[in-house]
Amino acid sequence: MRHLNPTLYEVIYDWFHQLPMDYEAKKEGNTHNNLKNSQEAIIACLVEQFPRSYREAYEVYRDLFSQIDIFSVYDELEEMNMLAFGTGSGGDVFGLIHACESFFRGKRINIFTVEGNKDALRSQINLFRQHVQLNLVENDINLIPIPVVIEPGFVKLMTELKKRCFKAYGVQKFDLIQSFKWMNEQSIRGRLRFYDLYTWINDWLLPDRLAVILEDASPVSNHKCDQQVSMRAINDFVFFCKHQWRKNQLVALTPTPCIARKLNGNKAMQCRGCSGCYDEMEAYIKLADQKSYSWQSNCVFVMKLATGELGQRLAANLQDESVGYQTATHIGEHPNRFCTLDAKVSANQQANAFIINQRL
Numbered sequence: 001m002r003h004l005n006p007t008l009y010e011v012i013y014d015w016f017h018q019l020p021m022d023y024e025a026k027k028e029g030n031t032h033n034n035l036k037n038s039q040e041a042i043i044a045c046l047v048e049q050f051p052r053s054y055r056e057a058y059e060v061y062r063d064l065f066s067q068i069d070i071f072s073v074y075d076e077l078e079e080m081n082m083l084a085f086g087t088g089s090g091g092d093v094f095g096l097i098h099a100c101e102s103f104f105r106g107k108r109i110n111i112f113t114v115e116g117n118k119d120a121l122r123s124q125i126n127l128f129r130q131h132v133q134l135n136l137v138e139n140d141i142n143l144i145p146i147p148v149v150i151e152p153g154f155v156k157l158m159t160e161l162k163k164r165c166f167k168a169y170g171v172q173k174f175d176l177i178q179s180f181k182w183m184n185e186q187s188i189r190g191r192l193r194f195y196d197l198y199t200w201i202n203d204w205l206l207p208d209r210l211a212v213i214l215e216d217a218s219p220v221s222n223h224k225c226d227q228q229v230s231m232r233a234i235n236d237f238v239f240f241c242k243h244q245w246r247k248n249q250l251v252a253l254t255p256t257p258c259i260a261r262k263l264n265g266n267k268a269m270q271c272r273g274c275s276g277c278y279d280e281m282e283a284y285i286k287l288a289d290q291k292s293y294s295w296q297s298n299c300v301f302v303m304k305l306a307t308g309e310l311g312q313r314l315a316a317n318l319q320d321e322s323v324g325y326q327t328a329t330h331i332g333e334h335p336n337r338f339c340t341l342d343a344k345v346s347a348n349q350q351a352n353a354f355i356i357n358q359r360l
């Protein structure tokens with residue numbers, strides 16, 4: 001599958017060609033300050049970011065839903081309530097929708113899409129309308145905008161959710177929560193810890209369900225925070241599990257060995273010399289300064305989490321100590337890296353640390 005959704009891209013390029021010729025789309029579409037984006041910058045992000053996020057989300061959910069234990073749980077539901085944080089123009093949301101369309105039939109799926117930039121949210125809803133008008137969705141999918149700037153403490157978010165989600169749709173907790181590429185934004189970096197995000201997700205996700213956290217994690221990024229994000233997320237997860245063990249229902253499935261070794265707590269067993277772990281994902285795209293489509297890769301950190309018995313069952317499948325999991329791909333001077341769950345055991349098979357649904 002080369003283009004995931006050519007129709008949407010046509011709309012995006014139509015908008016893009018209306019930008020002034022000298023507009024610096026490459027620069028404006030790649031900042032960490034998207035909450036303040038102008039309408040032009042939102043269009044630049046649609047070219048630079050949207051197709052990547054679309055494919056990354058699609059691949060993440062394809063991996064999850066093709067796992068029979070997960071598919072069975074979700075396929076039994078008539079209605080699903082999903083929550084997405086910091087969605088911008090919705091590349092991640094459309095990837096999720098595309099995956100749901102590939103796996104499920106006859107479902108009512110409510111996606112509550114939280115975004116602090118009103119213009120970006122408007123563009124997402126516009127794209128969704130075109131998507132529906134073109135009969136690209138067969139399930140009964142509702143995209144419900146939640147316009148709010150999320151702040152530490154989540155107070156405003158809760159007020160908005162009470163009004164637009166809990167009361168209006170009778171939702172009590174969510175069937176799926178996703179958080180893609182907003183924890184490294186200027187609005188929140190250094191103010192909201194991953195620890196707080198895990199606590200929130202733990203409180204508001206139903207048992208036997210999924211959450212996904214994904215961040216850009218390129219080892220060659222100009223932004224230092226992209227190189228550090230995976231370690232921040234993993235270290236905080238370990239603190240979270242230790243401090244909140246009584247009420248914690250989250251099980252982290254990926255990146256498999258990194259989480260396992262850190263949770264193990266024995267320093268000698270931890271990944272030595274690891275400064276980050278990331279997965280290379282490819283999308284068939286044309287960025288702002290390019291003339292033609294081509295396969296281009298981006299490095300992301302993907303944490304797949306599950307709750308309840310489902311989480312326990314899935315984690316039990318990920319305990320083969322003889323597997324060397326790939327935790328970093330080759331980018332420039334950065335070597336490929338493989339880790340086993342226990343540093344003392346050497347690998348006799350290889351797998352991807354970010355994919356749970358693979359036959360070994």
Ligand SMILES: C[S@@+](CC[C@H](N)C(=O)[O-])C[C@H]1O[C@@H](n2cnc3c(N)ncnc32)[C@H](O)[C@@H]1O
Pocket residue numbers: 034035036049050053085086087088089090091092114115116117120148149150151180181182185187188
């Ligand atoms: C890099 S974009 C990612 C968009 C989308 N999640 C994706 O994967 O393509 C980050 C988005 O998060 C939004 N954002 C940043 N800080 C936010 C906050 N504190 N509350 C709500 N949205 C926020 C920005 O406005 C922007 O649209």
